[in-house]
Amino acid sequence: MTQIKIRNLTFKYPDSKSLILDNINLDINASSWTAIIGHNGSGKSTLARLIDGLLIPTSGLVEVGGMKVDENTLGIIHQQIGFVFQNPENQFVGATVADDVAFGLENRQISRLEMDDRINNALAMVGMTKYKNVEPINLSGGQKQRVALAGVIALMPKVIILDEATSMLDPRARQEILTLLKKLKKEYNLSIISITHDLNEIELADKIVVINDAQIAKQGSPAEILGDKELLLKIGVGIPASQQLQSLLVERGVIIPQKYLNLEELKNWLSQQLQ
Numbered sequence: 116m117t118q119i120k121i122r123n124l125t126f127k128y129p130d131s132k133s134l135i136l137d138n139i140n141l142d143i144n145a146s147s148w149t150a151i152i153g154h155n156g157s158g159k160s161t162l163a164r165l166i167d168g169l170l171i172p173t174s175g176l177v178e179v180g181g182m183k184v185d186e187n188t189l190g191i192i193h194q195q196i197g198f199v200f201q202n203p204e205n206q207f208v209g210a211t212v213a214d215d216v217a218f219g220l221e222n223r224q225i226s227r228l229e230m231d232d233r234i235n236n237a238l239a240m241v242g243m244t245k246y247k248n249v250e251p252i253n254l255s256g257g258q259k260q261r262v263a264l265a266g267v268i269a270l271m272p273k274v275i276i277l278d279e280a281t282s283m284l285d286p287r288a289r290q291e292i293l294t295l296l297k298k299l300k301k302e303y304n305l306s307i308i309s310i311t312h313d314l315n316e317i318e319l320a321d322k323i324v325v326i327n328d329a330q331i332a333k334q335g336s337p338a339e340i341l342g343d344k345e346l347l348l349k350i351g352v353g354i355p356a357s358q359q360l361q362s363l364l365v366e367r368g369v370i371i372p373q374k375y376l377n378l379e380e381l382k383n384w385l386s387q388q389l390q
């Protein structure tokens with residue numbers, strides 16, 4: 116089922132000289148993971164803000180859950196989409212972790228009882244229950260991002276947009292957040308849209324969308340996009356470790372069955388060959 120439909124979308128900020136996005140057409144399925152990649156300033160965050168209705172298209176259509184995003188539907192659209200940003204510091208408003216998770220629920224006509232339930236649930240989901248009464252300022256970067264995620268989960272959205280949400284974390288905290296997101300996606304049938312430069316995060320996607328020169332340069336499966344070295348170098352993402360290793364093996368005459376294997380698949384294939 117299509118969750119987000121974008122047709123002939125163009126966008127320009129009032130003071131921009133040329134189009135930031137030019138004729139974007141994209142379908143994002145329910146319960147799918149989509150990575151949006153492209154070089155700095157290519158328009159990824161702008162696209163995310165258009166999906167959430169924080170910006171309104173210059174022309175064209177954005178639909179979320181079958182509803183056109185415009186001034187009249189913003190309230191309903193915001194309830195379906197949760198955002199997690201790069202810097203968790205900028206997302207905190209509450210004096211304690213619990214207050215912070217509660218913040219988004221406060222204007223939603225939800226009873227105190229249900230609110231407490233949702234806060235407890237969300238904190239349990241992200242493994243932060245014991246920090247409920249701690250001041251957010253005293254948490255590590257990874258913990259802060261977990262709390263930010265709990266704030267979003269408590270709103271029970273259908274879609275979570277991660278705007279470089281793991282880029283300030285160390286590799287371990289990043290991996291933990293990604294594992295958590297996989298679990299949440301499964302548990303709640305969420306769609307995840309991740310704007311990222313991180314290859315590990317990109318590899319998790321069902322579909323990768325490449326933005327370049329204001330347009331979608333290519334969209335496809337990880338195999339189709341991460342196997343396209345020329346494109347990856349053009350947009351500055353780099354070549355996945357799995358692809359570098361695969362090239363090395365192919366150069367030395369090893370015949371590998373598929374053009375693209377992710378690191379896990381390549382490891383499994385190699386260990387089978389070495390048995």
Ligand SMILES: Nc1ncnc2c1ncn2[C@@H]1O[C@H](COP(=O)(O)OP(=O)(O)OP(=O)(O)O)[C@@H](O)[C@H]1O
Nearest residue numbers: 128130131135153154155156157158159160161162
């Ligand atoms: N509020 C704004 N007003 C005018 N121009 C803007 C505004 N926000 C972004 N831009 C411009 O729009 C273009 C796209 O910005 P955007 O933040 O969407 O890119 P991005 O791909 O997310 O970049 P990054 O990877 O660096 O986060 C850039 O040239 C940027 O300078």
